[in-house]
Amino acid sequence: MARLPSATAAVALTAAGLLTVTACTAAPTSAPQAAALPTPSPSGPVRALTPAVSAQLDKAITRTLRQAGVPGVIVGLWIPGKGSYVRAFGVADKRSGTAMSDGLRMRIGSETKTFTVTALLQLVDAGKTGLDDPVSDYVRGVPGGDRITLRQLAEMRSGLYSYTEDPDFEKAFLADPDRPFTPQQLLDYAFRHPPNAEPGKTFEYSNTNAILLGLVVEKVSGERLADYLKKHVLEPSGLDHTLLPEGAEFPEPHAHGYTEQTADGEVADATNWNPSWGWAAGAMISDLSDLRAWARIVATGTLLKPATQAQRLRTLPTGYPGTGYGLGIFTNHGWIGHNGSLPGYQSVVVHLPSAQATLVTLSNTDTAYQGSDPSTLFAKAITSLVTPGNVYDLPPAPPAPVSPSG
Template identity: 50%
Template sequence: MRCIRFAFTVACTVLVACGTLAPPASAEPELSARLDRAIADKVAAMGVPGAIVAVSVPGVIDYQTAVGVADTATGAPQSVEDHTRIGSVTKTFTGTAVLQLVDQARIRLDDPISQYVDGVPGGDSITLDMLGRMRSGLFDYSEDDAFVGEFFAESPTGPDAFAQSPQHLLDIAFAHPPNFAPGSDYQYSNTNTVLLALVVEKVSGVAFAEYLQQNIFAPVGLFRTSYPATGALPDPHTHGYLQLPDGPVVDATYWNPSWGDAAGRIVSTTADLKTWAKTLGTGALLSPQTQARRLSNPSAAAPGAGYSFAIFDTHGWIGHNGDIPGYTTVLVYLPERDATLAVSVNSDVPKDHAAGQIAKAVTQIVTPEHLYDLANA
């Protein structure tokens, strides 16, 4: 059975040169035309309904576009205003929430998770830092075969179907033995991020959705970003398309994302994601010391890609990507160029991460010296 595609999709970057002079302003129309062609060609080649792209490289280009259709049934076009599901990019928000509490001296990254959540296998030896860095060894609940089967059976029945609580997700994970001793290895697991959100709730005293709204969404100006309770989406929104394990492609737009919890539930727009990319990459919501620790000591997630505290670094590109049924996303920031890139695709059908393929095509044009290169999905 095909598993639920909802994980960190490895991305690699080829670093060719630094300090390339920006082209003159007159080059922007030519670059925009090249981007228009490249994105449209990639959408057609992958056979996906559409894509939304926003990229900014100061002194070079500030560009956004929507290509293709938002709804294959009606033929409604994509819009740069469309809301979309962002999958695992959610983890960057959860990680930031935890680190804000660190800055407030309300928690420490070296605290064991058992100090905040009962019943975690090996919880006395698993620190908050290990959870954020995917080094806890805890089993990923979204890889449980029975859970996956129930997901595909129930999710299509309505936006309130397959509603999941964090505790139920943890119960599934904890029924499996750990993959390795805490801190001894790296393995991506959504279970880690669910636990971190429970820490935020316990320490802050408010629901996780409320914490995000008060401390991240509103302060940053992410007014079209939300942490939904059901599968309903705000208008306007793009429909997302998923290939089922038995073959057919279906509309997964309104499938309840509660199973993703703090690891993948957020809904946003590409414009908001572009804003968040810079906020995340510069550490604007954190102290310099905490941001530095966040980016330190990355684990080797794949050749050329390191994973730190709820964020990856691919030879300079800082951010995350996402893959949730019906949607793929890339969100990255390049400190060397103060560049931001956000890509949303309303399909997760291609084997290779669709948003990542478009991100590569974009960087080949606007930052060829810093190529975002998707390794696999």
């Protein structure tokens, strides 16, 4: 997700900005078949998490922490048959000096999108909605909404302007990070701008898409999004420390988060900033244990019918080598999942099917280092050592437009 002040970073996918890539053909309007799944990325050797390898990881993560000026990070890596690695580095609170702990809750930014889209896909499985339904069937006032499908919203191919890019939204947020926003207020910022592209023509990461999908879930289910997620997604998955908050509440224990995305550019403690402006796109809270389970659930489709999961994993090009985007999920050099960023916090939650490996990183700053997000730096350092054939990576700058075959 993009960064403040140029764009608020509640829900970013990339290292330094929005993934904005032009594609030359439209997304399919009919349900894709399982055969359309992407060819798995080649998998190189996977190193066992021996004491020697763990020591190498300790050094690599500590070096990254210091170079990037990150206060603290939690890391979990689990590889069946090859061991596990769970560590916490640095501090959870710069003022008190309290050490980071692997049991702390964190704000997870755009990882929220994987929950929102899972809820939508459950409703598709139940026959209550369809991926190729126009969003105008459920939400009024969407520019060109009769031509934008729920599939295109989930694929980030609607063409709709992201409300987090609107200068007035940015101004309002920076003036009072504690203020609440309603979903309709967020959409109002987006819809004062014309769409950036025709539906299905362009991949462009837009937080507006996820807000709309959250409203669709509410309309179709008759439940508040937070309630639906708790009852149908979180509880069935055993995720007891994960929630979509009403406002700024942040259950203890949690780490403090630090950001430079402020009106004056100075570092601020963003722990209790109201994340309602991220809502279905980026407001959720979780911890390492829950996200370990969730990474596998999302990648394997535990909560969905197999055919629906096959559609979810049918990724389209983004312009980043080795990275594609599906239905609220991405593939990155063989890893499946999502990342997240909002002021003070970043996350990477991914699963590597070829090795049945799961990686989670949670850091308490969103301040970039040499243009790259801390979350990318940590994930790259870890995977470079342990899964050298599948190195998680996102470049520090948006790429040039490419065609789907590029």
